[in-house]
């Protein structure tokens with residue numbers, strides 16, 4: 413099985429029947445695997461080079477320096493999360509040893525005023541504790557801004573793939589509470605514990621994930637027909653996938669596919685960057701096909717429910 417590729421620039425310059433045909437292809441990809449290799453994205457290679465350098469420099473620090481960027485309170489989602497702090501499979505109710513990874517996590521760019529519940533605000537908009545590394549915050553913000561812009565362009569293609577007006581998602585995306593993580597999977601020596609992965613099997617919660625795996629690295633796998641399939645890295649391309657929210661929004665026309673980063677013995681270290689694109693906090697999510705497949709829900713309430721379920 414291979415994940416199909418979609419050239420965003422080609423779509424954006426196409427018109428008429430050509431454009432409709434490309435939108436229909438994207439719809440197929442989102443219905444069958446929910447994963448797409450995205451080319452023609454236009455993110456400057458310098459922006460990508462800079463964020464890789466920043467992420468590498470961050471994870472190369474000693475533990476104390478990394479811990480200096482620990483979350484502002486225990487349990488806050490942003491900052492440095494060291495080894496043994498997360499088991500993604502638990503979000504699916506599967507009890508496993510912790511994932512073999514560490515991460516640095518950054519908050520949305522703006523302090524969204526729609527998040528008016530104090531508990532939700534304290535969590536979803538907690539401060540990002542920036543590391544004391546020259547250029548890190550600038551490189552992070554430049555890349556974050558670039559993928560945020562890219563996400564808005566992908567949402568245009570998604571709208572057309574769903575036979576909606578091109579700008580359909582715009583009003584749902586005025587001030588999104590998105591987030592980004594840099595993930596570091598240290599080199600593996602010998603066997604992992606039973607059931608332990610670099611990232612346990614999970615689905616993403618939100619609308620759209622824009623993933624940049626380290627070039628030439630291995631390990632990302634998607635579940636299709638009850639089997640795990642490798643997702644090959646394509647130099648210069650992003651891997652994008654839809655999350656649970658998009659599956660719900662499309663009344664399960666599109667699929668939020670189980671994926672993981674498999675742990676194998678004697679693998680070199682691997683880095684990846686994952687940007688999680690969300691609608692506005694107060695966006696009302698009602699099945700787009702007009703059906704009553706799911707009751708309407710506000711995105712913020714939905715997201716907090718996901719976080720609480722994963723923590724519980």
Ligand SMILES: O=C(O)CCC(=O)C(=O)O
Nearest residue numbers: 595611625632673684686
């Ligand atoms: O590191 C990867 O390639 C995937 C990470 C992932 O799926 C996630 O963080 O949601």
Ligand SMILES: [Fe+2]
Nearest residue numbers: 614615616671
């Ligand atoms: Fe994921």
